[in-house]
Amino acid sequence: MVNIKEVAKAAGVSASTVSRVLTGKIPVSAETKSRVLAAVAQMNYQPNAVAQGLKGGRLHTIGLVVPNIRSLVFPAAIRGIEDTAEQHGYTVVLCNTDENIDKERLYIESLRRRLVDGFLFSTARPGHEYLLDLPDEGVPVVFLIRQLGKSVNTVVLDNEGGAYEATRYMLGRGLRKIAFINGSLDLPLYRHRYEGYQRALREAGVGEPDKLVIHDISGWDDGYETMTEVLAAGLRPDAVFATSDPKAMGIIRAIRDAGLQVPQDISVMGFDNLDFSNQIDPPLTTVAQPFYEMGVRACRRLIHLIESGRSGRSKIEVLPAQLVIRKSVI
Amino acid sequence: MVNIKEVAKAAGVSASTVSRVLTGKIPVSAETKSRVLAAVAQMNYQPNAVAQGLKGGRLHTIGLVVPNIRSLVFPAAIRGIEDTAEQHGYTVVLCNTDENIDKERLYIESLRRRLVDGFLFSTARPGHEYLLDLPDEGVPVVFLIRQLGKSVNTVVLDNEGGAYEATRYMLGRGLRKIAFINGSLDLPLYRHRYEGYQRALREAGVGEPDKLVIHDISGWDDGYETMTEVLAAGLRPDAVFATSDPKAMGIIRAIRDAGLQVPQDISVMGFDNLDFSNQIDPPLTTVAQPFYEMGVRACRRLIHLIESGRSGRSKIEVLPAQLVIRKSVI
DNA sequence: CTGAAAGCGCTTACAG
DNA sequence: CTGAAAGCGCTTACAG
Structure with a gap:
């Protein structure tokens, strides 16, 4: 894949300038800007997300930890999470724990190695209190569907x-x-x-x-x-x-x-x-x-935590349930 | 999080030596080795995977692209994929396309930015022929459940x-x-x-x-x-x-x-x-x-492609189906 | 507005 | 066997 230097060369500018055009925060003259953009388009340049992640410390990735992806309740929420993540430029890494705490710990450990900017857990339950320590260690965390204590941001049903x-x-x-x-x-x-x-x-x-x-x-x-x-x-x-x-x-x-x-x-x-x-x-x-909606809310909240950089007061958001009348009750 | 320099300092060696102990390929004296390991354990040091990825070019991550996670067929295969990935030290990034080709393209583009070492697709179908180009561009790819042409490694049912x-x-x-x-x-x-x-x-x-x-x-x-x-x-x-x-x-x-x-x-x-x-x-x-088994086979094949670094001859692996007799046929 | 330099945290030839 | 240096591909103060 083509890197920033080659683009810079093609556009006749420095790598810094290419970066500035792409990040868009620092002013660049209209003329160079269009030259850079043309080179970017022509070479189909995509910045290397890993390098960006190393620099900025964020990879725009969310770890989603569910107990069992085959359970039918989680896939519905996942869609809401995914759609929301995508809208904000985040990618979702899915982890399935089988309710196994060792598997969960392993995932957390591996994803915390900078691969992930924050976590969404649907695995909270007694015995998993160690999850409550993550926010204190600076890891953004939101619980979803299942709750545990009151110290972590949570989205649940009424x-x-x-x-x-x-x-x-x-x-x-x-x-x-x-x-x-x-x-x-x-x-x-x-x-x-x-x-x-x-x-x-x-x-x-x-x-x-x-x-x-x-x-x-x-x-x-x-x-x-x-x-x-x-x-x-x-x-x-x-x-x-x-x-x-x-x-x-x-x-x-x-x-x-x-x-x-x-x-x-x-x-x-x-x-x-x-x-x-x-x-x-x-x-x-x-x-x-409202599984989808719970996913959306939880994901939004997490992204907010990640981007604001501070944990703020944790909040438990309770969404309303709705009775659906069909034929199994007389 | 603690980095390699701090560990090196604590162990009284250089960063290079810490790295060598951890990667384990280059010989280190038993004495320094144990000193480094002690420091690593004591400081709970985990190498930054992003930095490793930038250096080595691999993040040990697999992109899994499915048409619809709520469809009940994919979650079963996902478990096989996930378990296999985990065994080999890989993480799975899940992408749901809704059979929408634009969404699919967007995902591929974003994940190819080095976030992912290879792809597993269950979305192959006429109209998605552009997926066939990925191997030529050096991206390891395996198709799963659905096939398209014969040029890509594939695991399907009989x-x-x-x-x-x-x-x-x-x-x-x-x-x-x-x-x-x-x-x-x-x-x-x-x-x-x-x-x-x-x-x-x-x-x-x-x-x-x-x-x-x-x-x-x-x-x-x-x-x-x-x-x-x-x-x-x-x-x-x-x-x-x-x-x-x-x-x-x-x-x-x-x-x-x-x-x-x-x-x-x-x-x-x-x-x-x-x-x-x-x-x-x-x-x-x-x-x-055999959804789980298809997931296992596909994932193994992909990891092999990634680690061998060459595409080899593509192969379509066909797993047997099995009739399950219950009560809906007389 | 723009370029050269430094640095993110690693790994790995290069010396010794 | 071990350290210092270079470099992976970016971004961002620092000069100008």
């Missing part, structure tokens, strides 16, 4: 509010015995969903159903097994609130395999509104997360 | 063989009138699936069903509409071979919405074996693509 609305909706449909099949309470997002569910029940004067509030369930297979056990135990909720769409999918399968119908016999509420949630049978009534 | 086996299986189940709902024939992968289907029919002495071979269908909604029209036109295939799982999902929905049952009235064969294909009702019989 999980409590979303679960509250969904539960209220089910109560409004006359459903009373609403099972709650939840993820791990280690994650604040599942804790908050549980709190939203509890608040709605409390306000309606309805108690939590016995043996039908189950935590620590993850994914479709786990959802399937859990619901199969619930039904095998002779428990018959009016509805099941699954705190993720994959869980809802497994739960629907279990209900059907038990010879019952959704929503005629048991209603099912999901949470996420993943791409496929409209495609299954019955189309899933669920709580939509 | 699409013809997979479709052939699937069709043979359906014929073996006594199904004769097998509709074929396919993607765009612009992509060799769909052309090859069509050829496999044709070969199986031909060998069985069964003709292609009238009006039931439909190309250019993409995704679940398109699949749903197409199948709805087929049924509305009074056509009643014994089976439908959908050349992607999302299409199969939409087709199953359409069949059910028309008051028919899968597989009792109409069988449905998918293609991909995505994560959710086992979760839907009925669990999908489909052709599995």
